[in-house]
Amino acid sequence: MFQPVKTKKIYEMIIEQIQAMILSGKLKTGDKLPSERVLAEQFSASRASIREAIRSLEILGVVECRQGGGNFIGDYKRSNWIEPISLMFKLGGGNFDEILEIRTVIEVEAARLAAIRITEEQKVAFIALIEAFKSATSEEELSQLDQQFHIIIAEASHNVLIDTMMRAIQAILKNFIEEARHSINVWDQDSGVLLLQHCKIEEAIIAGRSEEAALNMKEHFAMVVRSRSQ
Structure with a gap:
């Protein structure tokens, strides 16, 4: 009848928070995300978890990673989805x-x-x-x-x-x-x-x-x- 309870991974919870901020309008296309170090501090997570979350969001087209420029909320017109x-x-x-x-x-x-x-x-x-x-x-x-x-x-x-x-x-x-x-x-x-x-x-x-x-x-x-x- 019941399904086993699965514990979410840290990077998945980070993704959910970033997506929630986009849906609420707090993050918009072109907004720059804080640095990896700052995000790790804000989420109380390892930098490895931050990198995994950002990479997953990049694959989805939600985040655009610019070499040497940082990470930005992506444009749906250029989305990878x-x-x-x-x-x-x-x-x-x-x-x-x-x-x-x-x-x-x-x-x-x-x-x-x-x-x-x-x-x-x-x-x-x-x-x-x-x-x-x-x-x-x-x-x-x-x-x-x-x-x-x-x-x-x-x-x-x-x-x-x-x-x-x-x-x-x-x-x-x-x-x-x-x-x-x-x-x-x-x-x-x-x-x-x-x-x-x-x-x-x-x-x-x-x-x-x-x-x-x-x-x-x-x-x-x-x-x-x-x-x-x-």
Whole structure:
């Protein structure tokens, strides 16, 4: 009926305290942690336990260790947790169609929110990206711009969870994005269709037409889904 009681290791309790301070807002992205010696004194723990805790948090992407500069609370945009998600997706037998399903759910709403919340600075970056799209020639360049396009929309939604999820999805998508672009080009026999779709989404977001932006994004993914069945 009962489970054996397990004693937590010192470094695990240190990790819990640091995580609790992040969740409470006492520690924020970019904050520098005290030195190893000071942490050892504050936690009444050995420096070995402090090092183990910091190393574990670094692997998770919670802490960023800068050579000669100390340890800092990490930025979720550069977090190390994204890569393990990609590996688990592959190990679980995930496929491109599953990526399309979750992206449709997330990115339609991201486009709607972006049209409402996008900043002037983000508009400038968005317009510049579309211009780069128009002049791109290689498949590699187009794929990179395509990824940036969707990340900009996620950022412009100013929803941290949408932004975080999109970065995780993009990491997974790297193995599939060329497949998506190729299927569209073969189906339509005109690579310009993808550019046209992106321009329609961008114009609606820049103009603040939220429902149109969401509809254009939905149509964009519907087109990709149709291309899969051709």
